[in-house]
Amino acid sequence: MNELRLFGVANYPEVTEGDRLADLIAERTTLEDGDVVVVTSKIVAKAEGRVVSVDRSDSVARTQLIDDHATRTLRKRGDLMITETVHGFVCANSGIDWSNVGAGSAVLLPRDPDRAAFKIRERLRAAQQVEVAVIVSDTFGRAWRNGVTDVALGSSGIKPILDLRGSLDHHGNEMTGTQICIVDEIASAAELVMGKARRVPVVVVRGIDPEWLDPTAGDVRGAVVRSASEDLFR
């Protein structure tokens, strides 16, 4: 691969509970085999009806909601809680978001982002007879660096991590420790097209190395989420 193209799916409508996200994509764009379709977790969650009525200014209710969706709290400072979600993600406020939703409401994370990615992929195949990969993305902060970037919460049809251990660089050295989280890199790339205030919740990435796509690949929860016991920072 020596060129990558990313473009947003135009005129994607506001999503509400019960919407079939894949159909809304298929009606608006023509996919090709090997495309990677990146979908924000926000619309996955909305389609799942994961919207709750909690005012962000009600700090007791807000903290309770974040706690309810966490298995542990790593840090707390002012309004900010760094928690581990029931999925195993470590992020701010259990991933609960008060933006891009009506006032007084909050959007939870999707129930099972890998499963959501799988279902969208299945349905895109049925609609357009294409073999694509799907990534469900969200915006997370990081330790040690300011600012947020998009990462993958779920994936289907693509290797979440490209494992180059054992392969040789062009000096003939064995590459060690090089396991590239391509699904996070693709989510970050897609965010550049999505923007945050613009209504571009779906981005198509074209030109990904065909070897990275794999209908039987594992998923984000299995490959990317690091267990607490393996983690040096929990």
Added chain:
Amino acid sequence: MNELRLFGVANYPEVTEGDRLADLIAERTTLEDGDVVVVTSKIVAKAEGRVVSVDRSDSVARTQLIDDHATRTLRKRGDLMITETVHGFVCANSGIDWSNVGAGSAVLLPRDPDRAAFKIRERLRAAQQVEVAVIVSDTFGRAWRNGVTDVALGSSGIKPILDLRGSLDHHGNEMTGTQICIVDEIASAAELVMGKARRVPVVVVRGIDPEWLDPTAGDVRGAVVRSASEDLFR
């Protein structure tokens, strides 16, 4: 912006001390105003002569080298040290890398990646009369998630962080806490084209929102590197 294109600079030569990276880029590709040129820190460091003779199998010398380029060690497990570098980056082994270099040698991080980005940008402008941005990238691990992704070590001519605080989403809610680290997202996107074992150390990103480019923008050290006092995980 609704489409982004990324392509590698073809046939980039092996870099050695004293090479002028910008000239090697300008000889191989025609840039346009608004392009973002992503350059791996590896070739920046090689051009700076930041190659040292330390065998990776000599664990005493290896540990000493990593220590010499760290201001603190956060964690240690087996061969892996998580350190804070003299630049303020938190990463594995002070960013010192034994891959993509001759046997028995290691490559340090560039002395000042922001300054390196600035100089490459100045020289590209002189060579092709274009106003571009430059990002110096490297591959770092993360807390909480498996696999590595590329991040920006230095930048010039682009806002490192897009600050959306105070702007409104399409529901009219004020966006809070949304400071997107676009230089890290661009570095990650470029990595998808670079690969690791292939010799593609320079990638051009075309189609970035012109508003993100700013000749007077701050740099990575100023905007992205989080100080220990502000960090919840140090």
